[in-house]
Amino acid sequence: MDISHRKVFKKVRFNDEQGNPVAGKKINVKQINHSFLFGCGAFDFLPYVMKGEEEYKNITDGWLEIFNYATLPFYWGNYEPEEGKPNKEVLMKAARYLMEKGVKVKGHPLCWHTVCADWLMKYDNETILKKQLERIDREVTGFKGVIDMWDVINEVVIMPIFDKYDNAITRICKENGRVGLIKKVFEKAHECNPDAVLLLNDFNTSTNYEILIDGCLNAGVPISAIGIQSHQHQGYWGREKLEEVLERFGHFGLPIHFTENTLISGEIMPPHIVDLNDWQVDEWPSTPEGEERQAREIKEMYSILFSHPLVEAITTWDYRDGAWLNAPSGFRRKDNSIKPSFEMLKKLVKEEWWTDTSVITDENGWADIEAFKGDYCLSCEDRSVNVELSDDKEAVICI
Numbered sequence: 001m002d003i004s005h006r007k008v009f010k011k012v013r014f015n016d017e018q019g020n021p022v023a024g025k026k027i028n029v030k031q032i033n034h035s036f037l038f039g040c041g042a043f044d045f046l047p048y049v050m051k052g053e054e055e056y057k058n059i060t061d062g063w064l065e066i067f068n069y070a071t072l073p074f075y076w077g078n079y080e081p082e083e084g085k086p087n088k089e090v091l092m093k094a095a096r097y098l099m100e101k102g103v104k105v106k107g108h109p110l111c112w113h114t115v116c117a118d119w120l121m122k123y124d125n126e127t128i129l130k131k132q133l134e135r136i137d138r139e140v141t142g143f144k145g146v147i148d149m150w151d152v153i154n155e156v157v158i159m160p161i162f163d164k165y166d167n168a169i170t171r172i173c174k175e176n177g178r179v180g181l182i183k184k185v186f187e188k189a190h191e192c193n194p195d196a197v198l199l200l201n202d203f204n205t206s207t208n209y210e211i212l213i214d215g216c217l218n219a220g221v222p223i224s225a226i227g228i229q230s231h232q233h234q235g236y237w238g239r240e241k242l243e244e245v246l247e248r249f250g251h252f253g254l255p256i257h258f259t260e261n262t263l264i265s266g267e268i269m270p271p272h273i274v275d276l277n278d279w280q281v282d283e284w285p286s287t288p289e290g291e292e293r294q295a296r297e298i299k300e301m302y303s304i305l306f307s308h309p310l311v312e313a314i315t316t317w318d319y320r321d322g323a324w325l326n327a328p329s330g331f332r333r334k335d336n337s338i339k340p341s342f343e344m345l346k347k348l349v350k351e352e353w354w355t356d357t358s359v360i361t362d363e364n365g366w367a368d369i370e371a372f373k374g375d376y377c378l379s380c381e382d383r384s385v386n387v388e389l390s391d392d393k394e395a396v397i398c399i
Helices: 045-051 054-064 088-100 118-122 125-142 168-176 178-192 207-218 238-250 288-306 340-352
Strands: 007-015 026-034 037-041 069-073 104-108 149-154 197-202 225-232 256-263 311-316 356-360 366-372 374-380 383-389 395-398
Touching (some): 026 366, 045 069, 118 168, 125 149, 168 178, 197 207, 207 238, 356 366, 383 395
Parallel strands (some): 037 311, 149 197
Antiparallel strands (some): 026 374
């Protein structure tokens, strides 16, 4: 697979502090971080930053060995179970901790009909919409500079026809229409943080989602990236489906984020289940054969997505087994031991797609660098400088 677009091929001149060329010297080129977003749900950071328990330190330290992109939960019903009393402190503390570790943080989601705040139901639709927009203002403005990426609205294809239970967001989606509601919430988020990356996110990868995106773009909705959920509890999509999904959603020309990815290391969920939430089991064990299968599937899927020029991010939803649906979908087992999938992804992210090399400057201080796009420490003898290598333009670097 061609992954040359993930690299820089850069001619760099190295100068000393006086502006003289650093000639005939060895320059160490050591990667610190990827530009590509290798993500995972970061829910385990919440109890760690609040309690500091040793169990969670082991978990979060392992998380940081691979991932540079975190999703934190902003489900309205959990974030603000009592009106006017949002749980901002713990989310802010976790987000700041992750940011200090070089991790980009995304908030998920600002608007969704599931895990919605029950207290909204006492209001009429006009007031519900007003409070929804106020909620977006509060979160996007309040976390600006710490969280500048948001799943603005989640699963809108099904939102106005969702009938499992009555909820405030389905009500206003019915009244405003899918595109109408999306336009309102995106415009508010963009107004509050014009530099934020704003995603439309959905599990529905049918033509219905394509039509919805097309309608949004025609209406001028400021979508930064298309979010695609890929929960594969009923089996790995496989190369053919992945490439077909990429082709269909790639024609919009927008960045693509695989926002919620799960691959199972145990028995596959039966195909007759329509809503994954309907599969409720007390035990869903990981098996040795399933773990080897999961590792193989992760290697293939990540390789396909990493090679596609529009894909900017892949987020695994569960870091540990037994999270959503009690499924064996993590990189760690329930006892926190590491699975083959952890080792497989770490090898890809920190070895095969990682740069740790050196170059020798010529008599004029020039050297050619080939490296994966990202952040680097460039060092020569006892001097070093941190830089971002993200394009092929010639550069002069003082070292």
